Amino acid sequence: MTNDLVLGVAGAGGDGVISAGEALMTAAARDGYRAMMTKSYGSQIRGGESSFRLRLSTEPLWNIGGSLDVAVALNWDDFLRFGAELPVGGRTTVIYDSASGIAIDDLPLAGVSPQEAIAVPLSEIAREHAGTGKAKNTVVLGLLAGWLGLPRDSLLAGLRKRFAKKSPDVTEGNERAFAAGIAFAEAHPLRSTRRLEPPQPPMVPRLLTDGNDMCAAAAIFAGCSFFGGYPITPSTEIMQFLSRELWRYGGTVLQAEDEIAGIGAVVGASFAGRKAMTATSGPGMSLKSEILGLATIAELPLVCVNVQRGGPSTGIPTKSEQADLFQAAFSAHGDAVRPVIAPTSVADIFGTTVDAFNIAEQYQTPVILLSDAEIAQRKEVVDPIDTTVFTLVERRVPNDRELEHYMRFQITESGVSPISHPGMEGGNYLASGIEHAESGAPTASGVMHARMNEKRIEKLAPLKSRRDLFTIEGDPAAPLAIVSWGSVAGVAREAANLARREGIRVKILIPRLLYPISEEIFGEFFASVRAGLVIEQSHQGQLYRIMRMFVDVPRGLESLARSGSNPITPAEVLDRLRAMVTTLQSVRVPEPEPPPG
Amino acid sequence: MMTTTSTSSYAAKEYKSDLKPIWCPGCGDFGVVQAIYRALAAVGRPPHEIAFVSGIGCSSRIPGYTTAYGFNSVHGRALPIAQGIKLARPDLLVLVAGGDGDGFSIGGGHVAHAIRRNVDLTYIVMDNQIYGLTKGQLSPTSTKGLKTVSSPHGSIEDPVNPLMYVLGYGARFVAQGTPADMNGLADLIEAGLRYPGFAFINVQSPCITYGRVEAQLKAYKAAMRPLDTASRPAGAAEKRSSWTVGHDPTDRLQAMKLAAEYGRTLYTGIFYKDSAPEPTYEALAGERARSLTASGSSRAEILKIFALR
Numbered sequence: 001m002t003n004d005l006v007l008g009v010a011g012a013g014g015d016g017v018i019s020a021g022e023a024l025m026t027a028a029a030r031d032g033y034r035a036m037m038t039k040s041y042g043s044q045i046r047g048g049e050s051s052f053r054l055r056l057s058t059e060p061l062w063n064i065g066g067s068l069d070v071a072v073a074l075n076w077d078d079f080l081r082f083g084a085e086l087p088v089g090g091r092t093t094v095i096y097d098s099a100s101g102i103a104i105d106d107l108p109l110a111g112v113s114p115q116e117a118i119a120v121p122l123s124e125i126a127r128e129h130a131g132t133g134k135a136k137n138t139v140v141l142g143l144l145a146g147w148l149g150l151p152r153d154s155l156l157a158g159l160r161k162r163f164a165k166k167s168p169d170v171t172e173g174n175e176r177a178f179a180a181g182i183a184f185a186e187a188h189p190l191r192s193t194r195r196l197e198p199p200q201p202p203m204v205p206r207l208l209t210d211g212n213d214m215c216a217a218a219a220i221f222a223g224c225s226f227f228g229g230y231p232i233t234p235s236t237e238i239m240q241f242l243s244r245e246l247w248r249y250g251g252t253v254l255q256a257e258d259e260i261a262g263i264g265a266v267v268g269a270s271f272a273g274r275k276a277m278t279a280t281s282g283p284g285m286s287l288k289s290e291i292l293g294l295a296t297i298a299e300l301p302l303v304c305v306n307v308q309r310g311g312p313s314t315g316i317p318t319k320s321e322q323a324d325l326f327q328a329a330f331s332a333h334g335d336a337v338r339p340v341i342a343p344t345s346v347a348d349i350f351g352t353t354v355d356a357f358n359i360a361e362q363y364q365t366p367v368i369l370l371s372d373a374e375i376a377q378r379k380e381v382v383d384p385i386d387t388t389v390f391t392l393v394e395r396r397v398p399n400d401r402e403l404e405h406y407m408r409f410q411i412t413e414s415g416v417s418p419i420s421h422p423g424m425e426g427g428n429y430l431a432s433g434i435e436h437a438e439s440g441a442p443t444a445s446g447v448m449h450a451r452m453n454e455k456r457i458e459k460l461a462p463l464k465s466r467r468d469l470f471t472i473e474g475d476p477a478a479p480l481a482i483v484s485w486g487s488v489a490g491v492a493r494e495a496a497n498l499a500r501r502e503g504i505r506v507k508i509l510i511p512r513l514l515y516p517i518s519e520e521i522f523g524e525f526f527a528s529v530r531a532g533l534v535i536e537q538s539h540q541g542q543l544y545r546i547m548r549m550f551v552d553v554p555r556g557l558e559s560l561a562r563s564g565s566n567p568i569t570p571a572e573v574l575d576r577l578r579a580m581v582t583t584l585q586s587v588r589v590p591e592p593e594p595p596p597g
Numbered sequence: 598m599m600t601t602t603s604t605s606s607y608a609a610k611e612y613k614s615d616l617k618p619i620w621c622p623g624c625g626d627f628g629v630v631q632a633i634y635r636a637l638a639a640v641g642r643p644p645h646e647i648a649f650v651s652g653i654g655c656s657s658r659i660p661g662y663t664t665a666y667g668f669n670s671v672h673g674r675a676l677p678i679a680q681g682i683k684l685a686r687p688d689l690l691v692l693v694a695g696g697d698g699d700g701f702s703i704g705g706g707h708v709a710h711a712i713r714r715n716v717d718l719t720y721i722v723m724d725n726q727i728y729g730l731t732k733g734q735l736s737p738t739s740t741k742g743l744k745t746v747s748s749p750h751g752s753i754e755d756p757v758n759p760l761m762y763v764l765g766y767g768a769r770f771v772a773q774g775t776p777a778d779m780n781g782l783a784d785l786i787e788a789g790l791r792y793p794g795f796a797f798i799n800v801q802s803p804c805i806t807y808g809r810v811e812a813q814l815k816a817y818k819a820a821m822r823p824l825d826t827a828s829r830p831a832g833a834a835e836k837r838s839s840w841t842v843g844h845d846p847t848d849r850l851q852a853m854k855l856a857a858e859y860g861r862t863l864y865t866g867i868f869y870k871d872s873a874p875e876p877t878y879e880a881l882a883g884e885r886a887r888s889l890t891a892s893g894s895s896r897a898e899i900l901k902i903f904a905l906r
Contacts, residue, residue, distance in 0.1 A: 029905050207900060207903035214903070217902065217903070226685055247886045248889045248892060249896055250886050252685070254680070254681070254684060258706065261707055264674045264677025265677050266681060268684075269685035272686040273686070291671060382903070387897055387900065423689065425643070426645070428664055428665065429666065429667070431669070432661075442616075442669070
């Protein structure tokens with residue numbers, strides 16, 4: 001028995017790979033397994049190859065895992081197109097359609113010998129029992145139910161639901177194909193241990209969703225009542241979710257004519273007093289840059305989600321990358337500092353989105369929520385979220401006394417000035433992208449410009465002490481460290497856990513606040529550190545470089561960074577850590593310190 | 598959506614702010630802002646219930662010269678921002694203003710969409726056929742052949758025709774005025790403000806510093822041909838003065854014929870006004886929100902949508 005399993009399935013468009021994956025995940029999640037699933041497609045709009053990766057476990061999961069435990073190739077050509085996304089290794093069980101005619105000892109795996117390979121007459125079983133080769137995916141479900149010990153009743157219930165609208169023939173055919181898959185699995189037991197331990201059913205129902213939907217739901221929870229945006233992969237589902245749901249809460253959604261108009265309308269709605277959000281990806285961020293600057297100088301709250309994908313330009317729209325951190329931090333002209341925060345998982349994007357709204361409203365600033373395609377598109381079983389722990393921040397509006405001699409941009413101790421909105425008598429002011437005096441009147445005064453820059457930047461200083469925006473785990477005195485962010489932080493976290501289990505003294509820092517950089521929190525963290533890794537999915541290692549701008553990092557701190565679409569795995573991180581230990585002789589735990597004196 | 602329209606108890610000067618305009622003495626925009634004060638006083642909404650949005654350019658300074666909530670935003674983006682305001686707060690009176698560069702060059706792409714959404718905005722373009730703030734370059738409405746600092750050998754492009762542009766996209770209220778006729782301009786702006794939908798007013802507002810001689814107030818006053826849009830019994834047309842031009846503002850094709858004269862004949866008045874206005878975007882959005890909020894969903898319980906059962 002095992003308690004953790006990574007499964008990858010690929011086939012041609014029309015093979016029903018994705019629907020099989022959804023069915024498998026839903027059934028397993030219903031029965032109490034933790035699960036994570038990513039889907040991947042060829043670049044065709046319809047048809048073409050498709051695949052999914054599903055990780056199932058009885059324990060909480062941080063990432064989608066590395067090398068596959070079980071690989072299913074409905075078709076080898078399609079399977080191989082996914083390359084590093086579906087890595088087969090020496091410990092993989094490979095299942096494929098014997099109709100391919102490929103011999104077990106001649107698999108097209110470029111020298112890799114999997115632990116076990118089984119050719120199953122998938123097409124033949126499907127035709128025999130369901131009367132159509134289309135039911136191959138259902139045969140695979142049966143095989144996996146049999147071999148992995150997955151809950152048959154839940155899977156069967158899912159099948160019936162899925163085919164509910166089809167004719168009884170189709171449903172019955174698929175039920176027979178499912179049973180035949182199970183029968184084949186029982187008649188041909190695996191040599192490798194792939195059977196999953198039964199899960200502990202949760203006391204409270206868990207949630208099942210992806211990062212984009214979770215982000216949109218969090219926006220509703222946080223009080224967002226206006227969304228303006230434009231369709232762009234891989235962020236579009238945020239707009240789609242809100243287009244369906246936001247109206248129910250009295251909100252408005254505008255699909256704008258372009259990215260600029262989307263954020264323009266959001267600025268307008270915020271000026272009018274609403275909590276407002278837009279969502280986009282790299283190319284859209286480039287277009288929104290000017291209006292983000294306007295929101296900074298006009299001190300208008302808004303949340304701008306960037307679901308990062310491969311760049312520059314169109315890049316690889318469907319693949320995840322973390323290469324927009326420089327853009328998020330630095331793409332404004334002028335001395336503009338705006339908070340950049342990043343979620344680390346589907347579960348985490350709920351709280352991070354709420355934080356984004358709270359920071360925006362409290363400090364009257366645009367906030368960039370730097371999500372990534374991995375989180376956005378990944379489906380995940382999420383533990384119930386206690387929403388009562390969140391406090392929702394509302395912007396500070398002027399009181400009656402302040403409205404008597406209202407100054408919109410009054411210099412205050414905190415740098416935050418009460419903000420009025422149209423409809424408030426006495427609060428009338430001129431919002432502008434032009435530099436302004438405290439009253440809002442345009443100015444070209446150098447003195448006023450310097451004071452306003454200081455106000456706008458210094459008002460954000462308290463953020464840098466927000467320890468809740470940083471996750472730190474492990475021995476505070478550890479000489480070895482990992483820093484990671486976004487979806488890749490899940491990989492880093494698992495690697496750190498594995499390393500600690502081997503006795504390696506390593507601690508990990510996962511900043512959700514990426515900008516402005518907290519010199520204090522990074523500085524403290526690095527105090528004990530002699531060597532370490534900054535792990536991120538970009539060619540340049542952008543967090544590594546930004547940290548070095550603001551913090552004295554340890555000399556032994558290295559960047560483990562790679563372009564998107566080339567996944568970083570826990571095993572690989574662990575290897576790097578082991579190598580670092582060898583160099584840093586003293587970092588193994590056992591030897592106790594000699595007593596003082 | 599119903600708007601609360603209080604009866605006028607505000608004088609024109611109550612819409613005038615203390616800021617001193619940066620415009621050159623003799624600039625047409627002085628007349629435009631005066632006409633706006635008058636129109637606002639006629640409509641009578643209190644200044645704090647008005648949002649006035651602009652882009653960048655000489656004319657885009659205009660919100661600051663009123664006591665309304667102003668927003669002097671970025672170049673070309675006044676319309677999207679104004680739409681966000683109006684959708685967020687349909688009860689507000691929302692004006693948008695800017696120059697021809699703002700509206701028909703850098704922000705030209707937004708005009709069509711503001712029209713087709715039919716958000717209840719009044720969009721005033723101060724069309725001076727030149728970039729004044731940057732000191733005299735070609736603008737999208739500059740005449741072909743015009744020599745400027747950015748076209749020292751003469752422009753080799755046709756100008757945009759703002760009136761044809763908006764009529765072509767289906768604008769439901771289209772007018773043209775000039776500060777050479779202050780009363781007429783104030784009336785047009787008032788009619789635009791009262792129109793329940795997107796209203797477009799092109800204002801021939803001369804640039805005294807970089808504008809052509811024939812595009813100045815005095816010349817406009819002599820050249821303008823007011824449209825006589827009053828409805829009269831059949832056969833009464835001969836009573837019109839020879840100076841004015843009879844026009845049925847519910848006839849879009851006739852309006853386009855007049856609009857085609859842009860740059861040659863300065864018609865002023867209402868070119869087109871849809872006599873049976875469609876519901877505005879914000880009215881439809883409000884209806885949708887009202888019908889969908891009826892289920893009484895609670896934001897605090899949004900996560901139930903993802904619950905595994």
